[in-house]
Amino acid sequence: MATDTSDAVDNLEKELVTLARRLRGLQRTLSDEAHPDLEPAQYALLNHVEDLAPVRMADLVAALEVDKGPVSRACARLEEEGLLKRAADKSDARATLLTLTAAGKRKLTAARKKRHKVIEDLLKDWSPAQVKTFASQVSKFNKLSD
Numbered sequence: 001m002a003t004d005t006s007d008a009v010d011n012l013e014k015e016l017v018t019l020a021r022r023l024r025g026l027q028r029t030l031s032d033e034a035h036p037d038l039e040p041a042q043y044a045l046l047n048h049v050e051d052l053a054p055v056r057m058a059d060l061v062a063a064l065e066v067d068k069g070p071v072s073r074a075c076a077r078l079e080e081e082g083l084l085k086r087a088a089d090k091s092d093a094r095a096t097l098l099t100l101t102a103a104g105k106r107k108l109t110a111a112r113k114k115r116h117k118v119i120e121d122l123l124k125d126w127s128p129a130q131v132k133t134f135a136s137q138v139s140k141f142n143k144l145s146d
Contacts, residue, residue, distance in 0.1 A: 026118060030111045037081070042074050046083060046100065046108055054097035056089065083107060 027040040038046075048063055049055060057075065061068045075098060078084035083104035089095040100108070123131055 026115065029118075030115050038083075039074075041070075042078055043111070045071065045074050046078065046104055049084060049098050050100050050105070050108060053099040054087070054089075055099075056095050056097060058095075060098060078104070 024040070027043065030040075030043060032038070045060075045064070048060060052060065052063060055063075057068070057072065060075075061071050064071060075084055075086075079086060082101055085099055085101050086096040087099065089097050123134075126134075
């Protein structure tokens with residue numbers, strides 16, 4: 001039984017590595033869709049800001065589990081590109097809140113439509129029940145680290 005489990009975990013690890021590689025490629029494609037000069041990490045940052053907005057820089061850094069410096073630089077770049085805006089936090093004068101601009105929202109909406117189409121095309125031979133099961137299992141796996 002232990003060998004079966006070990007073999008299954010070995011296979012899962014290989015498949016996860018392949019999935020991660022494919023997702024990085026998809027993320028690069030989608031970041032190009034969102035903005036031609038946007039790095040994939042910046043595209044991901046826009047997604048997090050949208051999900052958490054309005055969000056303080058410290059809370060964004062904590063959610064991303066990365067150092068503050070790169071996030072701060074990425075936010076500054078996104079602000080320069082007109083995709084992100086900062087506003088004073090009325091509850092704490094020392095803090096600023098990050099939100100997407102209308103242009104940032106439009107770029108993400110366009111990229112999401114493309115992402116949805118790509119995923120839909122990849123799964124075209126799957127039944128709705130298979131897609132639902134897969135989504136459920138991925139969700140369960142993603143919650144393991146929470």
